[in-house]
Amino acid sequence: MANPFKLIKRDFLFFVVIAIVALLIGLLTNLLREKPVAIAYVSKEARLDRAVQEISQGSKPTPGPALPDVVTLAPFSDFVKHRRGIVLDARYRIEHQLAHVPGALSLPREDFAEAYAALKGQLDRSQPIVVYCDGNDCEDSKLVQKALRDLGYSQVAVFQGGWSEWTAAGMPKEANR
């Protein structure tokens, strides 16, 4: 019968070796990524601020009249139905592709700079915009709202209930074909 402490020690050492190999694999694959992950953490807010700064390059556009900060389901539903402005989906692109609010455009918080560059032509600073994400607790819509305001879009509101309230209320959905 082998000494259990010796076995545990041996297995622990093996685990350490595997962990080091895994870390090396992770670091190497990170070098090959288009957008490598920073070793020292940069918060979502800071990443978005950086993207906004890159887009605006110091220029400060004149803001238009402001919308309320937050809209609830009934006015948002009316906004969507009558196409009173632009609806933006701040969730991950894959989530948007699977299903979204009819007519909503994808502006994911995670890939803000790239998505904004692609959408810029369709956005008008004088038009009202409503942003949504997963639901009450998600912060992506608020972050995208702040980023858009920093870029001069002051008519930006957040649909607080987000995708979870929209679907729970049985509202129509649309998917990318």
Added chain:
Amino acid sequence: MIRWNKAAFLALRILIGGLFLYSGILKIASPQPFADSVASFEIVPLGVIGLVALGLPPLEVLLGAMLVSGWRVRAASFGVFLLSVVFCLALSQALARGLQVDCGCFGTAQPSTWNTWLSLGRDILLIATSGWLYASPSDQAADRLRSGNR
């Protein structure tokens, strides 16, 4: 009885291995959201969150592959056990501090206390099953055989 034990051992090792493989691959595919999840626990120093976010997913894949393939099952079970204990402690401290965290276990999810309790329950199950795999006599016998061959 021994046959049932062997069948349970095989099923559990493939199930847990598959779970770890799946979870690791999801995180490798999108490391930044996983780094955000790690940060939400507020226990890892900001300067090394990237290392955790980059190192942990391949570790899960390696351990999962070992369990599924049957290579060094004992050592892999030990690794899964250790990781599950660490995850459990991280989730418990988040619940104790009232933090809204997204465990990031299987891609991103909406942070909520309910999800955190669910993840904690899953981790306790993982601790129990990986502990059983580690202590299982059938695999100790296989490992002894392997040691003898070396």
